[in-house]
Amino acid sequence: MEGYVKQNTGTYRTRIARLRPVGVAAAALAATALLAACSSSGTPTNQAAGSQPATSTSSKAPDVLDSINGADLSHPVEETPEEINQYWTEDRLRQAVPSTPQGGGEGLTASDLGLDVQVQPDGGPSNVASGVVNSSAGYAWSKVGATGRTVGRLYYKFGNQNFVCSASVVTSRSKTLVATAAHCLWNTVRGGWATSVLFIPGDTAGKAPYGRWAGARLYVPREFWRGAHENPTTKRSYGSGWAYDHGFIRMKPLNGRNIQSALGSLGISFSGLHSQVLVLGYPTAAPFDGRTMRYCGIANMVRDSRTYTDWSLACRMTPGSSGGPWIANYRNGTGYVTTTSSVGDGKRLWGAFWGKVAYALYQRADANAA
Numbered sequence: 001m002e003g004y005v006k007q008n009t010g011t012y013r014t015r016i017a018r019l020r021p022v023g024v025a026a027a028a029l030a031a032t033a034l035l036a037a038c039s040s041s042g043t044p045t046n047q048a049a050g051s052q053p054a055t056s057t058s059s060k061a062p063d064v065l066d067s068i069n070g071a072d073l074s075h076p077v078e079e080t081p082e083e084i085n086q087y088w089t090e091d092r093l094r095q096a097v098p099s100t101p102q103g104g105g106e107g108l109t110a111s112d113l114g115l116d117v118q119v120q121p122d123g124g125p126s127n128v129a130s131g132v133v134n135s136s137a138g139y140a141w142s143k144v145g146a147t148g149r150t151v152g153r154l155y156y157k158f159g160n161q162n163f164v165c166s167a168s169v170v171t172s173r174s175k176t177l178v179a180t181a182a183h184c185l186w187n188t189v190r191g192g193w194a195t196s197v198l199f200i201p202g203d204t205a206g207k208a209p210y211g212r213w214a215g216a217r218l219y220v221p222r223e224f225w226r227g228a229h230e231n232p233t234t235k236r237s238y239g240s241g242w243a244y245d246h247g248f249i250r251m252k253p254l255n256g257r258n259i260q261s262a263l264g265s266l267g268i269s270f271s272g273l274h275s276q277v278l279v280l281g282y283p284t285a286a287p288f289d290g291r292t293m294r295y296c297g298i299a300n301m302v303r304d305s306r307t308y309t310d311w312s313l314a315c316r317m318t319p320g321s322s323g324g325p326w327i328a329n330y331r332n333g334t335g336y337v338t339t340t341s342s343v344g345d346g347k348r349l350w351g352a353f354w355g356k357v358a359y360a361l362y363q364r365a366d367a368n369a370a
């Protein structure tokens with residue numbers, strides 16, 4: 001169980017750090033949604049105003065609901081690595097469109113338990129400058145240290161449409177995990193899982209200096225699936241599920257090696273680390289083109305209770321940066337992923353708090369649980 005921070009007692013640190021109460025109305029709404037989901041024989045549908053219903057086929061129902069009685073939802077990537085690589089031609093990589101829903105600006109109604117759990121980076125310090133330069137411009141990142149080989153672009157399909165997000169390799173026992181945003185894995189407009197999932201770490205203008213890695217299994221929190229929605233016309237997000245916009249991908253080996261063994265990894269934190277934060281991603285919408293890794297930095301990010309997510313910072317990165325890591329305690333080219341980019345408006349980005357729900361999802365993905 002290497003990589004976990006231990007106390008003097010030798011046990012893993014799991015001190016409860018924070019609890020936000022849930023109102024009676026919110027709890028009743030969540031219970032109603034869960035009962036409706038459990039009674040459905042097909043793909044979950046989003047019946048809120050402004051959304052299109054999810055497509056539903058009996059063959060897909062067992063996959064969508066395979067973990068409905070557990071904490072999270074998961075789904076296998078059905079294509080082989082060969083099929084995924086054949087699909088993602090240079091033209092398709094270049095033409096993939098970004099997905100970053102806009103913030104809904106509504107009140108936060110979700111709750112989570114903060115845990116004092118950090119998992120250390122794998123790869124050791126690099127001889128590079130320490131600390132974070134405050135910036136909101138989205139300047140090109142120099143890819144120093146571990147960031148250059150662990151952060152990349154995530155390509156996937158919803159139906160017949162090609163999309164792109166950002167993602168990063170995080171430390172795990174299985175040495176297989178990549179962290180991203182849940183909305184890059186589950187379609188919040190029509191419902192349904194991402195397919196043809198491909199991760200290119202260190203992506204530079206569509207080139208793959210560290211290989212093309214195929215996804216094996218996708219994981220999102222049940223709280224996100226049942227409560228995160230998006231207006232297909234305005235792209236505005238709504239629903240308390242956005243407070244849980246975090247997802248993990250278990251990656252298939254490449255050339256006989258797991259992704260962490262080949263590239264190293266960023267650490268990961270479920271304790272709300274918020275100082276010396278470096279935000280990385282591949283914004284693709286104008287004025288950016290997605291060909292270069294970009295960054296924003298802040299000495300101390302703040303919580304923003306006006307939205308469905310907790311963390312907020314000034315950052316001009318645009319759609320395509322979704323799923324990119326927020327690296328806290330950034331030093332010597334590495335640090336701890338404490339959240340990923342969720343929603344934005346071209347001036348600010350928001351990231352969901354990673355606590356008990358995110359930690360349970362991470363453990364489930366690491367264990368390869370169905």
